[in-house]
Amino acid sequence: MLEKKETQYEKVVLIGLVTQKQSEEKLTEYMDELEFLTYTAGAEVATRFTQKVDKPDPKFFVGSGKLNEILEYVVANNIDTLIFDDELSPSQLKNIEKVVERKVIDRTQLILDIFAQRAQTSYARTQVELAQYQYLLPRLTRMWTHLERQRGGIGMRGPGETEIETDRRIIRDRITLLKDKLKTVDRQMATQRKNRGALVRVALVGYTNVGKSTLMNVLSKSDVFAEDKLFATLDTTVRKVVIGNLPFLLTDTVGFIRKLPTQLIESFKSTLDEVREADLLIHVVDISHESFEDHVNSVNEILAEIDSKDKPTIMVFNKIDNFSYIEKAEDDLSEMKFENYSLEDWKRTWMSKSEYKTLFISATENDNLEELRKTIYEEVKDIHTKRFPYNNFLFQYYDDEGVDEDLNEEKED
Numbered sequence: 001m002l003e004k005k006e007t008q009y010e011k012v013v014l015i016g017l018v019t020q021k022q023s024e025e026k027l028t029e030y031m032d033e034l035e036f037l038t039y040t041a042g043a044e045v046a047t048r049f050t051q052k053v054d055k056p057d058p059k060f061f062v063g064s065g066k067l068n069e070i071l072e073y074v075v076a077n078n079i080d081t082l083i084f085d086d087e088l089s090p091s092q093l094k095n096i097e098k099v100v101e102r103k104v105i106d107r108t109q110l111i112l113d114i115f116a117q118r119a120q121t122s123y124a125r126t127q128v129e130l131a132q133y134q135y136l137l138p139r140l141t142r143m144w145t146h147l148e149r150q151r152g153g154i155g156m157r158g159p160g161e162t163e164i165e166t167d168r169r170i171i172r173d174r175i176t177l178l179k180d181k182l183k184t185v186d187r188q189m190a191t192q193r194k195n196r197g198a199l200v201r202v203a204l205v206g207y208t209n210v211g212k213s214t215l216m217n218v219l220s221k222s223d224v225f226a227e228d229k230l231f232a233t234l235d236t237t238v239r240k241v242v243i244g245n246l247p248f249l250l251t252d253t254v255g256f257i258r259k260l261p262t263q264l265i266e267s268f269k270s271t272l273d274e275v276r277e278a279d280l281l282i283h284v285v286d287i288s289h290e291s292f293e294d295h296v297n298s299v300n301e302i303l304a305e306i307d308s309k310d311k312p313t314i315m316v317f318n319k320i321d322n323f324s325y326i327e328k329a330e331d332d333l334s335e336m337k338f339e340n341y342s343l344e345d346w347k348r349t350w351m352s353k354s355e356y357k358t359l360f361i362s363a364t365e366n367d368n369l370e371e372l373r374k375t376i377y378e379e380v381k382d383i384h385t386k387r388f389p390y391n392n393f394l395f396q397y398y399d400d401e402g403v404d405e406d407l408n409e410e411k412e413d
Contacts, residue, residue: 009044013074015062016085018052027085029291033258034085034107036209041114046079060099061092071100083110086259090139107259108135123185130178133171140167189273198387199240200248200380203278205303207295208255210286211318213237215363216252219373236274243377246384251278258298272306279383281313282376287360288322312383313356314375321362 016031018024027050035045051066060067061084070082081103082096088106096104105113112132119125204212220239237252251274275281283299285292303309325342351358357375361368 009042010080011046011078012038012043012081012083013046013070013079014038014048014083014085015070016048016050017056017062018050019055024050024052029294030085030258034083034110037107037110037114038083041110041117043081046077047073049073056086058089059092059095061086061088061096067096067099074100074102081105083107093139111257111260123182123189126178126181126185130175130182133175133178137168137171137175140171186273200280200383200387201251201274201278202241202248202280202282202376202380203251203253203275204282204284205253205275205299206255206284207286207299208257210255210284210289210295211363212255212284213252215282215284215316215318215361216250218363218366218369219376220250238274243373243380246377246380248380248384251275256299256302258294260298260302272308275303275308276306278308278311280376280379281308281311282316283313283356284316284318286319287317288319288324292317312379314372314379315351315354315356315358316372317351317358317360318363320360320367321365 014031014034016027016034018027022030031048031050035048038045049062049066049070051062053063057063062070073079074082079102082100082105084104084106086106087108088096088104093104093106112128112135115128116125116132119128204216206212216237216239220241236254239250240247241250242248253272253275281303283296285296289295300309327342357379359368359372359375361372363369
């Protein structure tokens with residue numbers, strides 16, 4: 001008879017700072033996101049520690065008194081891991097580990113760990129491995145407390161290297177190898193993109209966990225993996241979609257996140273080539289999230305980094321079925337707060353004045369999806385007619401839409 005085993009989750013504490021650049025409200029948002037990241041990685045949060053300082057302590061990130069308080073809690077509650085909200089320097093990591101004698105990781109390492117779990121294809125795994133090695137290289141010092149592999153004395157003098165130097169050399173060689181491997185795959189993927197012919201390319205972009213994969217499944221009737229966790233999608237998925245009589249390619253991309261490690265942006269530049277080469281972007285936003293405006297800004301910053309900010313865009317505010325607000329009393333004369341804005345109020349703000357077409361939908365409840373299809377049809381049709389000016393059979397919208405996943409199948413006349 002099989003024994004029933006209970007899953008043991010790693011117990012962790014989260015640590016963050018209120019500084020001159022980061023208010024208490026902003027820290028709470030980041031810590032909520034860090035807790036969701038921790039849950040996605042498969043750990044259980046025991047508590048949070050925060051401290052108000054002008055700037056992070058160069059030795060311990062937090063003050064030494066606060067570190068002792070954390071140590072007492074960690075020992076008393078048998079905590080396995082400490083997770084810091086910001087990237088720690090190699091010396092901070094080494095100093096904290098020496099004091100607490102527990103595993104210490106920062107936000108960057110946590111995101112890299114989730115990426116390693118989620119990577120499905122060989123290409124995605126190579127990208128994650130490269131980012132991990134680039135992160136690891138300056139932090140090798142904490143892994144070795146002994147120094148010499150080769151001892152001094154007669155017969156031992158002359159050129160040699162310490163164990164840490166050997167490991168640095170091995171990692172540098174591995175980074176070079178992985179970069180060469182990615183260059184080869186990049187060339188293959190560029191060829192694939194050229195072979196897709198003259199079809200209009202549409203890319204879904206947005207913050208992580210806003211519903212891009214769910215929307216992809218609804219529009220293309222495919223079965224892309226979608227889950228209510230951060231970074232459920234790591235591998236780019238391309239499907240051929242037909243709305244009415246107009247075929248185009250729809251791409252689901254990796255979600256963005258605030259404080260995204262620079263190593264990851266560099267490693268995933270090739271994945272973001274799908275976005276860079278797209279003719280039309282569908283920017284998906286989770287309007288039920290209290291920080292959705294920050295999410296929009298974060299995505300726009302990353303799009304600007306990869307020179308894709310000026311592309312034709314449709315703004316899609318998703319999850320209207322989850323949206324809620326607190327109605328303000330009629331006799332309340334105070335200024336309206338964020339939580340007092342209804343969906344109709346939001347529609348009258350900057351969203352209505354946006355240079356892009358704006359839609360409010362629910363991908364899971366199929367709310368307003370027909371309007372989204374018509375909007376995509378019109379935008380794709382404009383691009384298509386500019387590309388093929390004599391192709392005038394597209395000037396009528398048909399309500400029937402079909403999907404074909406075979407990218408090589410020729411359209412029947």
